[in-house]
Amino acid sequence: MNDAFQITFGLLGGLAIFIFGMNMMSESLQKAAGEKMKKILGILTVNPVMGVLAGTIATAVMQSSSATTVMVIGFVSAGLMTLKQGISVILGANIGTTMTAQLLAFNISDYIFVIIFVGFIVSFVFKSEKIKSIGQTIFAFGLLFEGIQIMSSVMKPLAESPVFINMIDHVSGIPVLGVLVGTLMTLVVQSSSATIAVLQNFAAQAGPDGVSSIIGLEGAIPVLLGDNIGTTITALLACIGQSRDAKRTALAHCTFNITGAFLFIWFVKPYAHFIQAISTKGPEVEVIARQIANAHTIFNITMTLIWLPLIWLLVKIVVKILPYKEKNSKQKDVPIFLDPRLISQPAAAMEMVAREILRCSGMVEQMIHRLNHAIERQDLRRVDSILRQAVVVRKLYDNIVSYLSSLFSSGSMTEEQATQTAGMMYILSDIERADALCTEATESLQSILEKKHKLSPEAVEDLCRGLQIIEDMYRNVLEVIRTGNGEDARKIVHKKDNVLDLTLKLRKNHMKRVKQGACDSEMTSDFTRILHSFDRIGNSCANIADAALTGVSFESVLK
Template sequence: MEELLQIGLGLFGGLALFLYGMNLMSNNLQEAAGERMRAILAAVTKNPFFGVLAGALATAVLQSSSATTVMAIGFVAAGLMGLRQAIPIIMGANIGTTITAQIIAFKLSDYVLGIVLVGFLVMQLAKQGQMKYVGTAVFGFGLLFLGIDTMGAVMKPLAENPVFTDMIAQVTGVPVLGVLVGTLMTLVVQSSSATIAVLQNFAATPGVDGASIIGLEGAIPILLGDNLGTTITALLAAIGQSRDAKRVALSHCIFNLSGCLLFVWLIGPAAAVVAAISPAGPEVEVIARQIANAHTLFNVTMTVLWLPLVSVMVKIVMAILPEKLRRPRDPLADTLETPLAPDAAAA
């Protein structure tokens, strides 16, 4: 019981450290570069291809697909861009968010405390302004990896627990169940980057046979669920916004849902492609990179499929969320509501 308590505290404590570091990094990068990103998004959205690039660049710099998505929704709500311009930005944001998983796949454990120290010193010594934002972002980046290391350390005993490994075997054997697990994880944590980091750490934990306790084919359905769960942020951001802003959030949901429905039937072939484009080596040493590559492959593939069909996406969301029909005015009611002329009133 005490061991389970320690594992739980270590796992959720590490997750809290990761989320705090992620938010600290993202918020300060937005302060340092947010206005530039807004200007780029507003300037290059006339061409769908450049819209995708702008969305990917903004998300890679800000380290938050939610920030880019909310920006796009805000632009549409303010009338600064149309629905057709915003959808490619959402696609690009999905590609840009895979950069986080790619960074996490690097083994930075030996340098984590050094990154934290450098960020702390810059944060403390710099005056108010861009440099302070950058220092705080670096400090958050270090905390992010410190949280990952904490989660990785406490997961190792779980790999030797037969009850836990049997439960994981059941999840990995049923892809739909894996998708549900990934979706629920992201809905609870409200960060696909966090749940993917947990997945990468967990998959890199060796089982009794020395191989990954979940394997790439077991990780991909959970990854698909992570992508699906992250759409809730856009849907929440669209509450109370204009009809077109709600359609932008809905397009994000349709984009990820369609990809999930497609890839869930292609897990075997997708895993083979990912293994072929990833570094070779023992599974537990390369699976974090494989998961990052699977995340990138998913979002790039869906963008390539949907980008020529932006007009189709627009028609779909317009059909689901049509314009509100205004009730025709009743001429008789208008007559009754018209004030009487002074002479008539006197009579």
């Protein structure tokens, strides 16, 4: 009983250290290279071949197919990638994830503690955040192998147990059972890399003859196929609550691995012979980890080559399974771009936040434009429409702030990303202020119209002239947010004084009209509040332009 206890918790403890090391390595690599990987995904998806290359590079560098898959599903859901592009990247991610098994096939047991120590020193001594991330990656890499060593040491007694050997013989003789075991293992652990690592270590245990693997390559391949099916659960979970195309992307991931397993299950024996022929030669227990890694890589490359020219067919299949629904009008106050699953990948999350802020600011621009028409036509229905949109903007603002707070509290951002995110929050606060001020001006107009006061043609002309300047200023500042253009930002800052001069002039004009009896004196309070709102919207525009001059913009985030 004591031996069973030690074996069980030795395996669980080793697996826990391995998964912790794997996650830490992936997080550290994302901090060091996440921005570059996001750009690679954006640039290299112009055609399916480049999409596969992008998915392969991103996953190999970040050491996480789940990270790539979740990012792609987020982009497809937001409409930043087409379904075809997303599927091509997923195919590449399946190749990239095999690099983990290739790394694990190296025997570096004599250097594990050296690697852990070097990683610790680098992350502890150096102040640069990028170098710290590299140090943490090295440290996590060592932990990952230490977890494997622990699992390997506790598996040795299992290899000597007649009961266990008999059970393995049954599994090895029934490939479908091996696929089922691999699928269930990955569903439970939620990491194909972890289950493949366990498989490599288990297969490296010698059987009764002391030379042959306890399971052999023919017994390991079906389990490996099951691992590939089980890993698709991450994509399925990531697409819950997402758009139809995002769900189709996840379904394509499942189709890729399930069809691959169904195809290869009939050729386990010849496939095993082929892998043995192209892999390192030597005693089976010493080379089987590399053989499993090679079987994993070649399986994914082969299936990618089969499906790459047939992506159009894969698209048709997933669309047939998940057909298009009648389009419902989506609530405007529901974020389109924000995906909670991307919070652990700040480079992608920040791009989504930037796009959502630009969407929100576009709504405020519409409000300002509609207010101009409402003044011109003195139309209460248009006023009501603007006030309804103001409620939508406020709800959307609350959603964005909540998302940004979650991003800050996640602890996954670098210092530079945290600074950029703080800048986004600053811009967002001024956009929300512009919304509130436009709402105030609209409510003042509503008060004038409901009291049956009639704006004179001269008053309408003055208000529309002032609002047109504000609208142009706001539109220009939105462009500055996108581009970070310093010259345009300076022009907007200089316009602030012009707006103040204009509103003072318009106040004088109003008082003249009141004196002449052209305008009712009772609407003076509401009229001046409208002008005051114009002035303060101009200040908000100048604030955003000032921020752009200090480097706060979405230019780097949206690249």
